[in-house]
Amino acid sequence: MADSQKYPPELRAYLGFMREIKHRHQQISAVFNGDHGLTRQFVHDLGWLQLRLMCETLALACLVVHEAIPVSRSPKMLREYKANVILKKLETLHPAYFPKPMLERPDPDHPGIMQVHEKDTGFLTQKSLVKLYGESGDHLHRGSLDDIAQRKRAFPFDSKTVTRPLGQLAELLDLHTIQPVDPKWVYLVRMSNGKNQVELKGYERTPDGGSVDLVRVVRH
Numbered sequence: 001m002a003d004s005q006k007y008p009p010e011l012r013a014y015l016g017f018m019r020e021i022k023h024r025h026q027q028i029s030a031v032f033n034g035d036h037g038l039t040r041q042f043v044h045d046l047g048w049l050q051l052r053l054m055c056e057t058l059a060l061a062c063l064v065v066h067e068a069i070p071v072s073r074s075p076k077m078l079r080e081y082k083a084n085v086i087l088k089k090l091e092t093l094h095p096a097y098f099p100k101p102m103l104e105r106p107d108p109d110h111p112g113i114m115q116v117h118e119k120d121t122g123f124l125t126q127k128s129l130v131k132l133y134g135e136s137g138d139h140l141h142r143g144s145l146d147d148i149a150q151r152k153r154a155f156p157f158d159s160k161t162v163t164r165p166l167g168q169l170a171e172l173l174d175l176h177t178i179q180p181v182d183p184k185w186v187y188l189v190r191m192s193n194g195k196n197q198v199e200l201k202g203y204e205r206t207p208d209g210g211s212v213d214l215v216r217v218v219r220h
Contacts, residue, residue: 028050099173
């Protein structure tokens with residue numbers, strides 16, 4: 001955690017949001033995997049509540065790390081909490097704002113060194129996160145008397161509707177890069193290092209504007 005102090009406030013705030021997401025994810029995963037005596041419907045509702053809060057937290061994290069964009073600090077955006085509104089606005093201002101999921105593989109030519117590659121599938125995308133945020137609202141709101149009478153909001157209990165996006169969220173964030181507005185830098189975020197801490201490391205792009213060398217990252 002001490003290493004993060006060298007980074008500017010917006011990146012430290014981003015790490016704070018990542019820690020919150022990690023904590024929520026661990027706690028709700030434990031609820032779904034544990035013997036707690038809670039009813040299935042209560043656990044289901046709790047799962048959707050945490051998914052919604054994590055969607056909002058991730059959107060706020062994306063917003064705070066891009067505070068170099070003047071619009072992101074406007075009174076309207078500073079009051080905004082809806083994940084879909086924040087993400088859609090950021091997309092128009094900085095298309096590369098969303099976390100990019102990565103994976104590690106051993107470097108066959110250099111023992112002890114890990115190669116970092118972009119993931120192809122299995123993670124929560126920007127589009128699917130916006131959809132998930134909307135679905136969470138459908139599950140959490142009780143609905144009108146007419147809805148209840150016509151059983152329009154009778155959602156059958158299915159743990160996979162919660163555990164699946166939980167897994168996809170982990171696939172997105174476990175190891176990811178975030179691209180600030182300044183194209184000179186890119187940041188690699190690890191949700192759990194050897195000390196079970198959220199870790200961030202900055203990498204400077206090459207002078208010619210080429211992609212940063214993230215091929216070799218030593219695992220500490």
